Structure formats: C-alpha cells, structure tokens
Amino acid sequence: MQRCKVSSVIQQTQGRRARLRAQTTAEIKATALRLMSEGGTDAISLRAIAREMDMSASAVYSYFATRDELITTLINDVYSELVDRVEAARDACPADDPAARLQAWWRALRDWALAEPDGFRLVYGDPVAGYVTPVGGPAPRPSKRACLGLVELVAAAWPQAAPRQPPVEFSWSDFTPELADEIRRHLPDVSPGAVALAFRVWGRMYGLIGLEIYGHLRPSLPDPGALYEAELRDLVVSLGLVPPGQADGAAGH
Amino acid sequence: MQRCKVSSVIQQTQGRRARLRAQTTAEIKATALRLMSEGGTDAISLRAIAREMDMSASAVYSYFATRDELITTLINDVYSELVDRVEAARDACPADDPAARLQAWWRALRDWALAEPDGFRLVYGDPVAGYVTPVGGPAPRPSKRACLGLVELVAAAWPQAAPRQPPVEFSWSDFTPELADEIRRHLPDVSPGAVALAFRVWGRMYGLIGLEIYGHLRPSLPDPGALYEAELRDLVVSLGLVPPGQADGAAGH
DNA sequence: AACGTTTTCCGAACGGCGTTCAGTTTTCAC
DNA sequence: GTGAAAACTGAACGCCGTTCGGAAAACGTT
Known part of the structure; x- marks a missing residue:
C-alpha cells in the first residue's frame, strides 16, 4: 500500500517535473519561432530567447545542449x-x-x-x-x-x-x-x-x-x-x- | 610644357593612388573569397579578412562602408x-x-x-x-x-x-x-x-x-x-x- | 621645399553572439 | 530531514560588426 502510494507519488512528482521540463522546452521553441517570424532566422539566438523568457542565457543549456x-x-x-x-x-x-x-x-x-x-x-x-x-x-x-x-x-x-x-x-x-x-x-x-x-x-x-x-x-x-x-x-x-x-x-x- | 608635365605627374600620382586602392580592394575581395572557400560563407568576416591581411579591422572600412x-x-x-x-x-x-x-x-x-x-x-x-x-x-x-x-x-x-x-x-x-x-x-x-x-x-x-x-x-x-x-x-x-x-x-x- | 588637406590606418570601445564554469538555489527521492 | 540531482545565475572568454578619436602617411598647392 505504502509502496504503491509512494510509487504513485513518485510518478506524480516525476510527472510534474517532466511536465514542467516539457513546458519550458516548448516555450523555448515557441519563443524561437516567434523571434524567427519577427526577425528572420538570424533572430534566433539563445540570448534573445533567454531575454524574452526572463532567464539567463546559460539556463537554456539545461534544455538544449547547444544552439x-x-x-x-x-x-x-x-x-x-x-x-x-x-x-x-x-x-x-x-x-x-x-x-x-x-x-x-x-x-x-x-x-x-x-x-x-x-x-x-x-x-x-x-x-x-x-x-x-x-x-x-x-x-x-x-x-x-x-x-x-x-x-x-x-x-x-x-x-x-x-x-x-x-x-x-x-x-x-x-x-x-x-x-x-x-x-x-x-x-x-x-x-x-x-x-x-x-x-x-x-x-x-x-x-x-x-x-x-x-x-x-x-x-x-x-x-x-x-x-x-x-x-x-x-x-x-x-x-x-x-x-x-x-x-x-x-x-x- | 610645365603645365603639361605637372598635369601628367598629377595624373600619375592620382593613378598611383587609385591603383593602390584598387589593389587593396582586390586583395580584400580575394581574401574574402579564399576564406569562403575554406570555411563557407560564414567565414567571411571583416575581422578575419583584416587578420589575414595584417591590418586592423577598422581599416577595411576605408574600402567598404559596411560588411x-x-x-x-x-x-x-x-x-x-x-x-x-x-x-x-x-x-x-x-x-x-x-x-x-x-x-x-x-x-x-x-x-x-x-x-x-x-x-x-x-x-x-x-x-x-x-x-x-x-x-x-x-x-x-x-x-x-x-x-x-x-x-x-x-x-x-x-x-x-x-x-x-x-x-x-x-x-x-x-x-x-x-x-x-x-x-x-x-x-x-x-x-x-x-x-x-x-x-x-x-x-x-x-x-x-x-x-x-x-x-x-x-x-x-x-x-x-x-x-x-x-x-x-x-x-x-x-x-x-x-x-x-x-x-x-x-x-x- | 613647406604647408594644409585628404586618405589611410590604428587601438580602444560598445553591444551582440555561443559557450563554459564555479557556485547557488530549488526540487526531488528516500 | 537529508543527500543527490536538476535548474539556474553571473561572470568570463573569444568571436563578430561597427564607431570614434587620433596618429601617420600621401597628396595637391603654393
């Protein structure tokens, strides 16, 4: 029972973490596409994306290993x-x-x-x-x-x-x-x-x-x-x- | 006669200056094309060209107003x-x-x-x-x-x-x-x-x-x-x- | 031959970029 | 509650285009 509950909690929290991660990843991609539609492909830059999302540039590297x-x-x-x-x-x-x-x-x-x-x-x-x-x-x-x-x-x-x-x-x-x-x-x-x-x-x-x-x-x-x-x-x-x-x-x- | 000589000298020196300028311009273009053939179009940068030609980056602006x-x-x-x-x-x-x-x-x-x-x-x-x-x-x-x-x-x-x-x-x-x-x-x-x-x-x-x-x-x-x-x-x-x-x-x- | 102007060039600087790194905060599993 | 893992920060490095003040050279004129 306890095990089951714990495991479900784990799944839940893992699910939550994964969900947050997927959400941020999606936001990064959406921001990138928005920047592209506004300023062309050259407007896609990690720094600009981070700026738009109010986070530091290096934080993006938690989601994408490289540009x-x-x-x-x-x-x-x-x-x-x-x-x-x-x-x-x-x-x-x-x-x-x-x-x-x-x-x-x-x-x-x-x-x-x-x-x-x-x-x-x-x-x-x-x-x-x-x-x-x-x-x-x-x-x-x-x-x-x-x-x-x-x-x-x-x-x-x-x-x-x-x-x-x-x-x-x-x-x-x-x-x-x-x-x-x-x-x-x-x-x-x-x-x-x-x-x-x-x-x-x-x-x-x-x-x-x-x-x-x-x-x-x-x-x-x-x-x-x-x-x-x-x-x-x-x-x-x-x-x-x-x-x-x-x-x-x-x-x- | 003297006028003629002076004018010829002028032409000569003007020609010399113009020739030097044309020569440097040609070298810049040639260097750019060489860099491109070595590293793709993205390798064409004013700084890289200047580096290759042993001159400062800002000097290139005497020949091209912009990249x-x-x-x-x-x-x-x-x-x-x-x-x-x-x-x-x-x-x-x-x-x-x-x-x-x-x-x-x-x-x-x-x-x-x-x-x-x-x-x-x-x-x-x-x-x-x-x-x-x-x-x-x-x-x-x-x-x-x-x-x-x-x-x-x-x-x-x-x-x-x-x-x-x-x-x-x-x-x-x-x-x-x-x-x-x-x-x-x-x-x-x-x-x-x-x-x-x-x-x-x-x-x-x-x-x-x-x-x-x-x-x-x-x-x-x-x-x-x-x-x-x-x-x-x-x-x-x-x-x-x-x-x-x-x-x-x-x-x- | 000397002077003043134009051209050429340099070095430093600004803001932008991708990327790295040491260190901090947050989140999560147990 | 505690230790580990993940997320995040800020500073830094080297690259870029471009600007600017000033130095150096070349040039036309007198």
Whole structure:
C-alpha cells in the first residue's frame, strides 16, 4: 500500500517535473519561432530567447545542449508541420483523381512557403549562420515522410507517365540502400523509374518556389503565381494525367 | 610644357593612388573569397579578412562602408563570373543547335555549383547571416545578363515549343515594365510566352541543383548527375528540340 | 621645399553572439 | 530531514560588426 502510494507519488512528482521540463522546452521553441517570424532566422539566438523568457542565457543549456541542437529540433518541428499540411491538402482531394492530389500537394507547399518564408529557409536552405547539419540530415523523419508521400503521388501516375519519360534507365542501385528498402517496404509496387521521376518533379516545383522565396522572381515577375500554375499544369500533362490543351478538373484555385 | 608635365605627374600620382586602392580592394575581395572557400560563407568576416591581411579591422572600412557592401560586391563578382562561364559553354556549341546550347548552359551551371557550392549559396540562397539585400537586388547587372541569355536560348526554341505549352496566356503586363522593356530592346522578336517559359525552365533546373547543393538529394541519391541529365533530356524534348525517345546529338557528357 | 588637406590606418570601445564554469538555489527521492 | 540531482545565475572568454578619436602617411598647392 505504502509502496504503491509512494510509487504513485513518485510518478506524480516525476510527472510534474517532466511536465514542467516539457513546458519550458516548448516555450523555448515557441519563443524561437516567434523571434524567427519577427526577425528572420538570424533572430534566433539563445540570448534573445533567454531575454524574452526572463532567464539567463546559460539556463537554456539545461534544455538544449547547444544552439544547433535547438535549431535541429526547430527544423524537425517545422518540417513535420509542413508535411502534415501538404498531406492534408492532398487527402482533401478524391483518391481517384491523382492529378488533383498532386497539384494540391504542390499548391499547399507554395502557400506554406509564401506564408512562412523563414520556415522554408529553415527546412530547405541554409538555416542559420554557422549551423552545421548533423549526420543523416537535420530532419530525417519528416524528410522521409515527404519523400514517401511524393513518391506515392508520382507512382499513382506512373502507368500513364512511364512512356512519356526520356529513355534514361534507373535501377534500385541508383539510390541508397536505405531509401530503396524504405520504399520497397512501404510502396512495394513502385519502380525505380517512378522514384527518379518523383525526385525530378520535386526539383521542378521546389525550383520555382525557391526562386520566388529567395527573391529571384519578384524583380521581374510581380505575380509568380500564374507561372507556378502553368508549371503545375505542364507537370500533370507531362505525367499523362491530363490531356494537353484542356482544362483539368483540379483547377479551382 | 610645365603645365603639361605637372598635369601628367598629377595624373600619375592620382593613378598611383587609385591603383593602390584598387589593389587593396582586390586583395580584400580575394581574401574574402579564399576564406569562403575554406570555411563557407560564414567565414567571411571583416575581422578575419583584416587578420589575414595584417591590418586592423577598422581599416577595411576605408574600402567598404559596411560588411554588407562587401558581400554585395562579392555577389556581383561571383555572379558575373558564373554568367561568363555559362555563356562560354553555350557559345562553344554551334549556333544552329539550340538543344545543345541550352543543355551546355545548364550543365555549366551545375558544374559550377558543384565546384563552388558556397558561390551558389552566395548568389542564389541566403548569402550570409544578417545580410540584407539592397533594393533592386544584390546583383542586378549579372542577373539581368543571365535572364537575357536564358530568354534568348528559350526563344530560339519557341517556334517548336509554343504549341506544346499549357494554355496559360502571358502578356507583357505580367512582367515588370523594366524587364519587358529590357527584353523588347535586346530581343525584339521574343513573345511574353517565351519569357514565361524561360522562367519556368529556370525554376526547373535551378530546383534540382538547389536540392543537391542544400543536401536534399545526396542522402537518397548518391549520384544526382543521372537525374539531372534525365531532366535536361526531358527539357529539350518538352521544348520540341529533340524527338522523344531518341538520343540527341548533344549528349557527349 | 613647406604647408594644409585628404586618405589611410590604428587601438580602444560598445553591444551582440555561443559557450563554459564555479557556485547557488530549488526540487526531488528516500 | 537529508543527500543527490536538476535548474539556474553571473561572470568570463573569444568571436563578430561597427564607431570614434587620433596618429601617420600621401597628396595637391603654393
């Protein structure tokens, strides 16, 4: 009885301590993101965070061993939220309309990038001065999720897309064993060519967004949205999901 | 006579002073680029440059009003050299082979990006911590050169490419007046649709390079070169410069 | 050849940064 | 209640960009 009570108290107090710790950790991350939204990624500094939270700078080291560890955590959080969002946009489209699902995915990505350009920098660019990315990448889990999601989308188009692809052959040995295993486990019916195509699609759409975010489009093109839509349109046509020259049912944007 | 001599002496000494100044300026820039190649863009600091040159940090301010001004100059230099390079690669191909010229341009860009990833970050990404880009962009001249060169390349393919484009109409009013005037002055025969297509092509190829440079490809794809070649191949096919499914004469890479 | 001005350069300083460390306070388990 | 572990503080170190007063050199003019 006593033992039980004690143990429950222990659990309770441990729970309390852990809860406080989790709470402070969350506050640190939230403060960091707020500072970023107010002053860009460079505004994320341990000292500024500590100042905002009325604590000393060195106290933050009880929660993150180093600034880069905090940045890595932020990248993971932001990236995960991004993947949640594009997946939600994709799943809002009917499962039997692969063109709509693909376009929704990429529209959601651009919308997010425009809404939170600093988040985009954090995830896809050079995050912050002097940050060195850990081995295996800063955010392996969300990036794997994004990769699988995109491969799945492209794979759905593969039957129509395959004959339209350039005669460049790909095999599983072109990819790292980790990726090949991952894909074959989750998406056993996908071919290496579809994976390669997914990466090419990724580059295509990421490129326009990156140019826009990094300011290479605006000086010439006041509204890159139309350009993005054209590329999106060309994309689904090139994948054979939509006949050329016709409006596709997934417009409505 | 005497007047003439005096004036010549003046010119000489003025020339000497200016020469010394230009020399020191060049040394500062060279040192900055060396530091960047050794330690990344974050290694570019006025203090480090001064240290390397055996002078005080404040002395650098006689040559650049601020660190950002130095960065801006570096961006211009690096960008200009990049444009020189891609233009040279393009011009090494016969004028009557637009597919080869286009592919040479983009191959040269990727080769340069891989050889000098920090230069790529400087020109196309977030250059350096806390750097605020001046109004009108950090490097309007080289970026205008790159834009015109690319538009010219795409315009050469426009007759074949136009019917293959998605039915998204563009007009000169979609672009800033500066760009529209610039293009109509230098390339009077180019249509707005061709310009839009040029930007889309830019995004396409920039995207793959950016993903590779920022480390989003390597963890999954040991050799993104094949992917890039496939995209390049698909590009010239989609522009109607090469019939699909056949090897094009511009391979040899 | 000498004078006054402009340019160049130095050294110290300010506030910011990440990080470390010795020491203190608080919290927790027993 | 006591000892250990965790959280926290304040000072310090070396880095950064930038400013400022003053010294040194180079320069144009007389």
